[in-house]
Amino acid sequence: NAGVTQTPKFQVLKTGQSMTLQCAQDMNHEYMSWYRQDPGMGLRLIHYSVGAGITDQGEVPNGYNVSRSTTEDFPLRLLSAAPSQTSVYFCASSFLAGTYNEQFFGPGTRLTVL
Amino acid sequence: SQKIEQNSEALNIQEGKTATLTCNYTNYSPAYLQWYRQDPGRGPVFLLLIRENEKEKRKERLKVTFDTTLKQSLFHITASQPADSATYLCASHQFYFGTGTSLTVIP
Numbered sequence: 001n002a003g004v005t006q007t008p009k010f011q012v013l014k015t016g017q018s019m020t021l022q023c024a025q026d027m028n029h030e031y032m033s034w035y036r037q038d039p040g041m042g043l044r045l046i047h048y049s050v051g052a053g054i055t056d057q058g059e060v061p062n063g064y065n066v067s068r069s070t071t072e073d074f075p076l077r078l079l080s081a082a083p084s085q086t087s088v089y090f091c092a093s094s095f096l097a098g099t100y101n102e103q104f105f106g107p108g109t110r111l112t113v114l
Numbered sequence: 115s116q117k118i119e120q121n122s123e124a125l126n127i128q129e130g131k132t133a134t135l136t137c138n139y140t141n142y143s144p145a146y147l148q149w150y151r152q153d154p155g156r157g158p159v160f161l162l163l164i165r166e167n168e169k170e171k172r173k174e175r176l177k178v179t180f181d182t183t184l185k186q187s188l189f190h191i192t193a194s195q196p197a198d199s200a201t202y203l204c205a206s207h208q209f210y211f212g213t214g215t216s217l218t219v220i221p
Contacts, residue, residue: 004157035211040122042213043158043203058209090157100146100165103205105157 001026006091006106013081013113021076021109023091031094032074033058033103034066036087043090049074081113116142120204120212128220133194135215137187137204144206147187149178152201152214161202162189194219 007022025032033048045058049068063085065077074093078085089109094101117140127133137147146165150158164171164180164187171178177190191198196219204212 033209040213043205043211045209048209092157100163102148102160102163103158105159108155108157 003027004091004093004104004106006089006109008109009107010110011112013078013111015082015113017081018077018079019081021078021089021091021111023074023076023106024072025074025091025093025104026072027093027095027104028071029093029095029104030071031096031101032068033092034064034074034076035090035092036060036085037090037108038087046076046089078111083113085111086113087111116140116206116210118204118206118210118212120202120215122213122215124216124218126218126220127194129194129196131194133191133198133217133219135189135202135204135217137189137212139185139187139206143182143185144210146206147178147180148205149176149187149189150203150205150211152203158203191217196221 004025030051034046035043037043044060046064047066049055052068052071055066091106092103094103119138148163149161152158162178164178175192179188199218201214201216203214
């Protein structure tokens with residue numbers, strides 16, 4: 001099993017550009033989520049999904065879109081990048097939401113917006 | 115609002131000693147807390163989960179306690195080793211994470 005994979009590992013964008021961060025898991029997990037991690041702020045939840053076709057907002061959803069068309073994939077879209085979105089982004093998955101299950105994290109995408 | 119707080123000050127200890135990290139929560143009562151380890155440039159890795167009705171949980175050299183009266187969880191690493199140097203994150207309900215505490219074990 002590859003676990004949770006994320007691409008790309010690094011990305012530099014100019015203000016106003018759009019891009020999609022890819023996330024995939026091969027563990028048949030129902031629950032997937034996106035976090036951003038900033039110095040001194042810890043991990044903050046952006047969006048999450050409890051199954052294919054179901055998504056919801058987390059703590060900091062503005063500027064980001066998600067969709068979940070399959071169990072395996074959960075891409076994060078930045079429609080118009082802003083310098084405030086410079087951060088490290090982590091995708092995570094777990095077997096079920098809201099239960100006593102550990103989250104498996106991907107290796108992260110380091111995004112810089114100029 | 116719900117909050118998870120960890121001591122942001124880095125912790126330095128001598129090899130062989132016990133490291134103790136603190137996680138405090140406010141404005142809610144989590145049904146469980148999780149502890150993760152994060153190495154530089156990598157994603158967090160799950161270590162332990164403790165439920166609110168469990169006072170203590172152990173896994174090898176790791177021990178976690180959950181005190182619902184104090185609204186606090188303590189994370190202990192006994193016989194610490196330089197390889198234990200990392201940032202340790204406390205989390206609840208899969209959504210809320212603390213900022214983490216950086217631990218350095220000095221040989």
